[in-house]
Amino acid sequence: MNVIEHLQEHSIKPSVQRIAIMQYLIEHRTHPTVEEIYSTLLPTIPTLSKTTVYNTLKLLSEHGAAQTLTIDERNTCYDADTSPHAHFLCKHCGKVYDLPIQNDAKQVEEMSINGHEIQEIHYYYKGICKECKNKK
Amino acid sequence: MNVIEHLQEHSIKPSVQRIAIMQYLIEHRTHPTVEEIYSTLLPTIPTLSKTTVYNTLKLLSEHGAAQTLTIDERNTCYDADTSPHAHFLCKHCGKVYDLPIQNDAKQVEEMSINGHEIQEIHYYYKGICKECKNKK
DNA sequence: GTACGTGCAAAGAATTTGCAGATAA
DNA sequence: TTATCTGCAAATTCTTTGCACGTAC
Numbered sequence: 141m142n143v144i145e146h147l148q149e150h151s152i153k154p155s156v157q158r159i160a161i162m163q164y165l166i167e168h169r170t171h172p173t174v175e176e177i178y179s180t181l182l183p184t185i186p187t188l189s190k191t192t193v194y195n196t197l198k199l200l201s202e203h204g205a206a207q208t209l210t211i212d213e214r215n216t217c218y219d220a221d222t223s224p225h226a227h228f229l230c231k232h233c234g235k236v237y238d239l240p241i242q243n244d245a246k247q248v249e250e251m252s253i254n255g256h257e258i259q260e261i262h263y264y265y266k267g268i269c270k271e272c273k274n275k276k
Numbered sequence: 277m278n279v280i281e282h283l284q285e286h287s288i289k290p291s292v293q294r295i296a297i298m299q300y301l302i303e304h305r306t307h308p309t310v311e312e313i314y315s316t317l318l319p320t321i322p323t324l325s326k327t328t329v330y331n332t333l334k335l336l337s338e339h340g341a342a343q344t345l346t347i348d349e350r351n352t353c354y355d356a357d358t359s360p361h362a363h364f365l366c367k368h369c370g371k372v373y374d375l376p377i378q379n380d381a382k383q384v385e386e387m388s389i390n391g392h393e394i395q396e397i398h399y400y401y402k403g404i405c406k407e408c409k410n411k412k
Numbered sequence: 413g414t415a416c417g418t419g420c421a422a423a424g425a426a427t428t429t430g431c432a433g434a435t436a437a
Numbered sequence: 438t439t440a441t442c443t444g445c446a447a448a449t450t451c452t453t454t455g456c457a458c459g460t461a462c
Contacts, residue, residue, distance in 0.1 A: 155417065155460095174451085189419040194452065210346045210400075214427095215451075228392055239389055253375055255406035256364050262400040264346075270391035291435090291442065310426085325444040330427065350452095351426070 150205040160185060161196045165206055165220035171227070171236040173215040211236060211264045224261045230269035239265060286341040296321060297332045301342055301356035307363070307372040309351040347372060347400045360397040366405035375401065 143163045144154045152158060160181050164172070172180075178193045197218050200206040209217040211229045217236060219227075226239040241263065251258040279299045280290045288294060296317050300308070308316075314329045333354050336342040345353040347365045353372060362375040377399065387394040 153416080157418075187419075191419055191453085192417085195418085208349065210349055211398075213344065213346050213352060216349060228389070228394070230392070231395070237390070237392065239392075253364070253401070254373075255409075256366070256373065256375075256401070257403045257405075257409060258364070258401045259367070259403035260401065262347075262398075262402070264398040264400065265389070265392070265394045265396065266398070267393045267395035269393075273391075273393060289441080293443075323444075327428085327444055328442085331443080 147205065150200075150203040152199060152203050152205060157185060157188060157192050158196050158199075160188075161193060162200065162205065162220070165200070165218060169219070169221065169238065171209055171217040171219050173212075173217055175215065177218075207260070207262075209236070209262070211262075211266075224263075226263035226265060228265040228267070228269070230272055231266055232268055232272040235269060237269065239263075283341065286336075286339040288335060288339050288341060293321065293324060293328050294332050294335070296324075297329060298336065298341065298356070301336070301354060305355070305357065305374070307345055307353040307355050309348075309353055311351065313354075343396065343398075345372070345398070347398075347402075360399070362399035362401060364401040364403070364405070366408055367402055368404050368408040371405060373405065375399075 143159050143166065146166075147154045147158060147162055161177060164177055164181060170176075174190065174193050174197065177197075178188065178190050181193075182188055197206065197208075201208045201218070204222060205220075207219045207222050209219055209227060211217065211227050212234070221238075224241060226241050228237040228239050229235075230237070279295050279302065282302075283290045283294060283298055297313060300313055300317060306312075310326065310329050310333065313333075314324065314326050317329075318324055333342065333344075337344045337354070340358060341356075343355045343358050345355055345363060347353065347363050348370065357374075360377060362377050364373040364375050365371075366373070
């Protein structure tokens with residue numbers, strides 16, 4: 141996937157920082173936080189500031205190039221996969237997993253319920269993940 | 277509904293503060309924040325502190341007497357309705373609405389996906405609510 | 413040259429922590 | 438009495454804001 145084209149498709153002007161952050165999101169489907177992105181990219185872009193990471197992620201989210209996840213109560217997470225899919229938060233280790241959506245036929249676009257216009261769908265599950273269960 | 281019994285059913289010792297907060301959640305299904313609960317109850321319990329509200333809501337959540345909602349990116353909200361149902365966040369006015377769950381047959385208990393043990397299910401929708409749409 | 417992007421430092425807001433006093437069985 | 442609950446104040450953490458400098462077309 142061409143990251144620059146991807147940004148331009150969402151009307152975002154590419155810059156070194158924006159490309160790096162978008163690319164990070166695309167390559168790491170681990171629902172990273174601002175902190176994770178910042179500290180990973182810092183060696184590559186030593187002048188990078190956290191403000192820019194915040195600004196860029198907000199920009200990506202507003203332009204539909206990434207999704208904001210509010211599943212983690214402490215930090216906001218981001219996801220480059222904007223298609224509707226479910227997330228699972230392990231209450232024990234805090235990891236966020238992707239889950240397949242079970243009921244198909246999910247059409248986000250132009251959907252409305254009770255007169256409200258639906259723009260985003262998020263399915264969150266919380267519990268104990270496989271690994272943490274096995275450790276006990 | 278007897279609030280004291282409700283607390284005891286979840287192994288929570290009733291106290292003046294805990295009863296008041298639990299009762300507030302049951303009577304006001306508006307997904308209040310810590311701040312809302314605190315300022316509403318303050319006239320009734322003048323010695324109430326925000327710390328106690330935080331402590332109590334955390335306790336209720338841990339014991340399954342209430343749910344923690346992370347849909348709002350700014351503040352954490354709480355909900356006494358622990359049965360699975362959907363929430364809608366208006367991106368414009370920030371209000372949180374309840375929505376009926378469309379696909380039925382949602383059984384939370386003992387559910388597992390991909391080996392993960394599911395304890396909570398949250399369905400979040402985001403968009404523009406009816407009222408805000410009409411105002412334009 | 414002009415508009416836009418970046419990043420520092422400071423401010424702001426939400427939540428947590430430590431601890432001492434109050435309360436209840 | 439003895440463990441538990443409460444609440445103040447301070448600390449911590451995440452995020453936003455204001456502003457000046459850089460950069461690109």
